[in-house]
Amino acid sequence: MMDEVQIRLRVNGADRRGRVEPRLTLADFLREHCHLTGTHLGCEHGVCGACTVLLDGAAVRACLVLAVQADGREVTTIEGLGTPENLSPVQVAFQENHGLQCGFCTPGFIVSVTALLRDNPDPTDEEIRAGLSGNICRCTGYQGIFKAVRAAAGNTP
Numbered sequence: 001m002m003d004e005v006q007i008r009l010r011v012n013g014a015d016r017r018g019r020v021e022p023r024l025t026l027a028d029f030l031r032e033h034c035h036l037t038g039t040h041l042g043c044e045h046g047v048c049g050a051c052t053v054l055l056d057g058a059a060v061r062a063c064l065v066l067a068v069q070a071d072g073r074e075v076t077t078i079e080g081l082g083t084p085e086n087l088s089p090v091q092v093a094f095q096e097n098h099g100l101q102c103g104f105c106t107p108g109f110i111v112s113v114t115a116l117l118r119d120n121p122d123p124t125d126e127e128i129r130a131g132l133s134g135n136i137c138r139c140t141g142y143q144g145i146f147k148a149v150r151a152a153a154g155n156t157p
């Protein structure tokens with residue numbers, strides 16, 4: 001076993017500490033140490049986007065970031081964006097526009113779209129497509145997701 005490293009970070013506004021192996025990914029730290037299983041793991045090599053979280057506000061793939069790289073930083077997961085009783089505007093838009101089916105990809109999409117609309121509140125169709133291009137969905141055909149982003153941006157067709 002490799003020597004463990006002490007890390008301390010903020011996750012969804014709460015202090016989290018842990019002793020982790022240097023090779024542990026941020027995704028596994030969130031899921032196994034913090035029990036925040038809303039961050040999903042699909043491909044585990046940076047392709048599907050299911051593991052997307054915000055790291056100091058930037059959307060990143062948590063399967064490609066080591067937990068030790070998040071030391072001293074701020075992480076927001078899907079659990080930090082909304083709760084079942086208090087959904088975020090992006091979550092409401094996905095629900096109302098059939099932006100999900102099985103839901104496996106959904107946390108990653110919601111986190112990516114939240115960052116997209118924060119940085120560009122009124123995206124063009126092309127900008128929405130580019131913003132969604134890092135996330136893969138096997139179910140929806142993307143039309144509902146696209147519609148949800150437009151709705152969340154206050155730009156329904």
Ligand code: FES
Nearest residue numbers: 042043044049063
């Ligand atoms: S699980 Fe991280 S990109 Fe697919």
Ligand code: FES
Nearest residue numbers: 101102137138139
């Ligand atoms: S809703 Fe099933 S993978 Fe996207």
